[in-house]
Amino acid sequence: MRSGLQASSILHSFVGLAKPRASAAPVGALLTLGTAVALVLSWTGAGNAQAIDTTLWATNGPVRAVVRAGDTIFIGGLFTWVGPATGAGIPLDAATGTPPASFPKVLGVVSAVISDGAGGWYIGGSFSAVGGIPRYNLAHIAPNLSVSAWDPFPNGDVLALALSGSTVYAGGGFTQIGEQVRTGIAAIDATTGSATAWNPDADDWVRALAVSGSTVYAGGEFTNIGRQPRSFIAALDASTGNATVWNPNADDTVTALAVSGSTVYAGGAFSSIGGQARGHIAALDATSGSATAWNPNASAGVSALAVNATTVYAGGSFTSIGGQARNRIAALDATTGTATTWNPSADGDVLALEVNGSTVYAGGQFTAIGGRARNHLAALDAATGVATAWDPNANDAVFAFAVSGTTVYAGGEFGGIGGRMRHYVAALDATTGTATAWDPNADSFVYALAVNGSVVYAGGGFTTIGGQARSSIAALDVATGTATAWDPNANDLVTALVASGPTVYAGGPFTGIGGQARRSIAALDAATGSATAWNPNPDSYVYALAVSSSAVYVGGPFTSIGGQGRSGLAALDIVTGAATPWNPNPNGSVFSLAVDGSTVYAGGFFTSIAGQARNYLAALDAATGTATAWNPDAGDAVAAIAASGPTIYAGGRFTYIGGRERDHLAALDAATGAALDWHPHPVSGTVYTLAVGGSTVYAGGDFSSIVWMPQAHIAAVAAVPDVQAVTPARGNAVGFVSLTVSGHNLRSGATAKLARSGQADIPGSTTAVAPDGLSLTVTFDLHDRVPGAWDVVITNPDAQSAILPDGFTIEAFAGQLALEGGRPNPALTSILVAFTLPSQEPATLDLIDLTGRRLLRREVGSLGAGPHLLDLGSTPHLRSGLYFLRLAQGNRVRHARVVLIR
Numbered sequence: 001m002r003s004g005l006q007a008s009s010i011l012h013s014f015v016g017l018a019k020p021r022a023s024a025a026p027v028g029a030l031l032t033l034g035t036a037v038a039l040v041l042s043w044t045g046a047g048n049a050q051a052i053d054t055t056l057w058a059t060n061g062p063v064r065a066v067v068r069a070g071d072t073i074f075i076g077g078l079f080t081w082v083g084p085a086t087g088a089g090i091p092l093d094a095a096t097g098t099p100p101a102s103f104p105k106v107l108g109v110v111s112a113v114i115s116d117g118a119g120g121w122y123i124g125g126s127f128s129a130v131g132g133i134p135r136y137n138l139a140h141i142a143p144n145l146s147v148s149a150w151d152p153f154p155n156g157d158v159l160a161l162a163l164s165g166s167t168v169y170a171g172g173g174f175t176q177i178g179e180q181v182r183t184g185i186a187a188i189d190a191t192t193g194s195a196t197a198w199n200p201d202a203d204d205w206v207r208a209l210a211v212s213g214s215t216v217y218a219g220g221e222f223t224n225i226g227r228q229p230r231s232f233i234a235a236l237d238a239s240t241g242n243a244t245v246w247n248p249n250a251d252d253t254v255t256a257l258a259v260s261g262s263t264v265y266a267g268g269a270f271s272s273i274g275g276q277a278r279g280h281i282a283a284l285d286a287t288s289g290s291a292t293a294w295n296p297n298a299s300a301g302v303s304a305l306a307v308n309a310t311t312v313y314a315g316g317s318f319t320s321i322g323g324q325a326r327n328r329i330a331a332l333d334a335t336t337g338t339a340t341t342w343n344p345s346a347d348g349d350v351l352a353l354e355v356n357g358s359t360v361y362a363g364g365q366f367t368a369i370g371g372r373a374r375n376h377l378a379a380l381d382a383a384t385g386v387a388t389a390w391d392p393n394a395n396d397a398v399f400a401f402a403v404s405g406t407t408v409y410a411g412g413e414f415g416g417i418g419g420r421m422r423h424y425v426a427a428l429d430a431t432t433g434t435a436t437a438w439d440p441n442a443d444s445f446v447y448a449l450a451v452n453g454s455v456v457y458a459g460g461g462f463t464t465i466g467g468q469a470r471s472s473i474a475a476l477d478v479a480t481g482t483a484t485a486w487d488p489n490a491n492d493l494v495t496a497l498v499a500s501g502p503t504v505y506a507g508g509p510f511t512g513i514g515g516q517a518r519r520s521i522a523a524l525d526a527a528t529g530s531a532t533a534w535n536p537n538p539d540s541y542v543y544a545l546a547v548s549s550s551a552v553y554v555g556g557p558f559t560s561i562g563g564q565g566r567s568g569l570a571a572l573d574i575v576t577g578a579a580t581p582w583n584p585n586p587n588g589s590v591f592s593l594a595v596d597g598s599t600v601y602a603g604g605f606f607t608s609i610a611g612q613a614r615n616y617l618a619a620l621d622a623a624t625g626t627a628t629a630w631n632p633d634a635g636d637a638v639a640a641i642a643a644s645g646p647t648i649y650a651g652g653r654f655t656y657i658g659g660r661e662r663d664h665l666a667a668l669d670a671a672t673g674a675a676l677d678w679h680p681h682p683v684s685g686t687v688y689t690l691a692v693g694g695s696t697v698y699a700g701g702d703f704s705s706i707v708w709m710p711q712a713h714i715a716a717v718a719a720v721p722d723v724q725a726v727t728p729a730r731g732n733a734v735g736f737v738s739l740t741v742s743g744h745n746l747r748s749g750a751t752a753k754l755a756r757s758g759q760a761d762i763p764g765s766t767t768a769v770a771p772d773g774l775s776l777t778v779t780f781d782l783h784d785r786v787p788g789a790w791d792v793v794i795t796n797p798d799a800q801s802a803i804l805p806d807g808f809t810i811e812a813f814a815g816q817l818a819l820e821g822g823r824p825n826p827a828l829t830s831i832l833v834a835f836t837l838p839s840q841e842p843a844t845l846d847l848i849d850l851t852g853r854r855l856l857r858r859e860v861g862s863l864g865a866g867p868h869l870l871d872l873g874s875t876p877h878l879r880s881g882l883y884f885l886r887l888a889q890g891n892r893v894r895h896a897r898v899v900l901i902r
Helices: 007-011
Strands: 063-069 072-077 081-083 089-093 106-115 121-130 138-141 158-164 167-172 185-189 206-212 215-220 233-237 254-260 263-268 281-285 302-308 311-316 329-333 350-356 359-364 377-381 398-404 407-412 425-429 446-452 455-460 473-477 496-500 503-507 521-525 544-547 551-555 569-573 590-596 599-604 617-621 638-644 647-652 665-669 687-693 696-701 714-718 724-727 731-733 736-742 751-756 775-781 788-795 801-803 808-810 818-823 832-837 843-848 854-859 866-871 881-889 892-900
Touching: 063 687, 063 696, 072 455, 072 696, 089 106, 089 121, 106 407, 121 167, 121 398, 121 407, 158 215, 167 206, 167 215, 206 263, 215 254, 215 263, 263 302, 263 311, 302 359, 311 350, 311 359, 350 407, 359 398, 359 407, 446 496, 455 496, 496 544, 503 544, 544 590, 551 590, 551 599, 590 647, 599 638, 599 647, 638 696, 647 687, 647 696, 818 881, 832 843, 832 881
Parallel strands: 063 446, 072 446, 106 158, 106 398, 121 158, 158 206, 206 254, 254 302, 302 350, 350 398, 590 638, 638 687, 731 808, 818 892
Antiparallel strands: 063 072, 072 425, 089 407, 106 121, 121 138, 158 167, 167 185, 206 215, 215 233, 254 263, 263 281, 302 311, 311 329, 350 359, 359 377, 398 407, 446 455, 455 473, 496 503, 503 521, 544 551, 551 569, 590 599, 599 617, 638 647, 647 665, 687 696, 696 714, 724 736, 736 775, 751 788, 788 801, 788 808, 818 832, 832 866, 843 854, 843 881, 881 892
């Protein structure tokens, strides 16, 4: 019998429990740049952020456990799928369904796609980055699959797109786009990204667009548009933006439009349109706006329309249309409105349709269509309705299609295309990033993993795994994934595991395991699965375990364990199970533990431990239990800790730690507690588990993105190098560059110099001497350097050299528009911005919040060509958080980030 404890109380135990920080960030801990620096960098990706492995497959649900053993990464959690982290927009081969080797990944949701007519794509939706470059809700992907400089920057969702000549029409929920106030609908110059004077000014969302000659048709939720009352549908003059006399006057939302000759087809939620009763779909006379006799009368909403010769294809949530039973997709005779025999019968809503020759592409929320299992995306034979072999296998809904040549671009809210079903536990190849054949197929979540030799131990809430009945704990063959005979049979969840030699330690809310009464913690024989005599018997749950040669360290909400009063944290004798005198006594729960030599690291929800103020993370003497001077002072809960030599990695819910802004993931100096410059920023959610393997840090959690890339729930990040650069990252540099170098292996007397990438050191490379063994700051004069790629080379006194992972591309000054983030960054009051202009043309510098709202603007073109440093002034009215700088001159745009601390 289960104890009745809900799994969610364990799985979501971090929600709402964090305590507020006692004080603001110490000013002295913030990184500042010298005022003599005149560096300008073009934003070409993630700035100072660390490199992530974009080949590593992601999951469709949170990852709660990650362990690397050899060349295999084992993961457990609440997922049912693993696959490539493609993001929400992807070009697919029309014949094979496979994507190209590389393409710009979209972070967010893609709701609309159109071809640019030259092999590229315009995409709209609700997204924040494309290919790692900030692009909000509207972007252009060039024919070579690069992200173009075109950046209209709408401040709300874009749900519909249409192209006519050199004009891109956009509809959605925005109120500003292309540097102009435009509500719901706009015309954008396809070259500059600026809004034209065309301004129909809709009073509510625009959800569908179609262009025919000099007319732009719009559908949506509006009741006024083009300076006229128009209910849900309108025809707009392409020159003036005024509504024409055409007025079908629908009684509810129009979500789909298609034009064919003299007929405008409309789909949506309406029951009346064009002066007639029409259930969700209608054909309207393009001249009068009246509904024609064509009346398929769908039983529910129509979300997508596509017209091909004599056939109108419709998709939506209906179950009957055209006088026939049709599940969510149908082909209608364009003359009579009756449903043809074509009947793919989808098991979920069809939200997107595109016709290309003899193929009908369908996207939506279905998992079966055309007589075959197809997840959200399918190609259907236009004659038979049968699904072809084309099967990209999206892991979530598809909202939009566009076809150009041999490529189908699909957009939606999916995060991956392809992949494999893996229920709650999986193995990934550390070299290729793909899932291996290892598939234990658990029937419920896996919360903990441990590897020992040829066995993978798993704990969670499952009742079957590896092809066998196993209650919450199992041993799986590391090669085959089958469950071994080892069967401790816990009577409730197992949420923590450590394998140590002949013993497997388990923690969780169980009261029986290994054939014995054991409350919340047990030592199990690794050969038999039986509980040993070791029985600390805590009075509440165990959340965290770590083992040394003499003790088992335990964290949780208990108040007694091992026969002693111990609140939240204890050390248990590894032989007897009795609590040792070690007693740090935290004032809140401990959820993560790591032992490194003579130090025990503890993370959780506490704000004091061992009699010292320590916010959420502490280092404790393994012998005495006293808190060391190490104090990263985290801003919120720490859920995961991994110790790796001179570096301590921490994950959790914090956004500040070690004296610096850090989003949920940080590397800390094991000597000082200071945050290192390793910064995979931003991470969009909580990090719950960490593992270090070789030169890689593996992070698992409930995040959907990291470093502006759609890498969901599991990420591999290059570990802290022995020597590293603080600032700047690889970029385009002009003028002077100030560079701070730090690293655990950097010693007094080290030198730094510039060298041509891939070549031997050249005469004249700048050299500077480190003042101490912690860091050195040097300033390089780049004016006389040859344009091209350069490296920064660090040499220690023993002649050991290292090339920094972040170098420079030095460019000639002419024609370069460049922008650096604010100084200091984070900023406390005023913001200084360094930028370079190539000419005296009009230019603007904007400060923008996360919603896309412009907070202030400076006209800077009059400053003339060259590097500039501009004070934006005091910003007391702004809250703490992340903001964006946007520098625009002509059709060139640069972005940078700035963080404010209040």
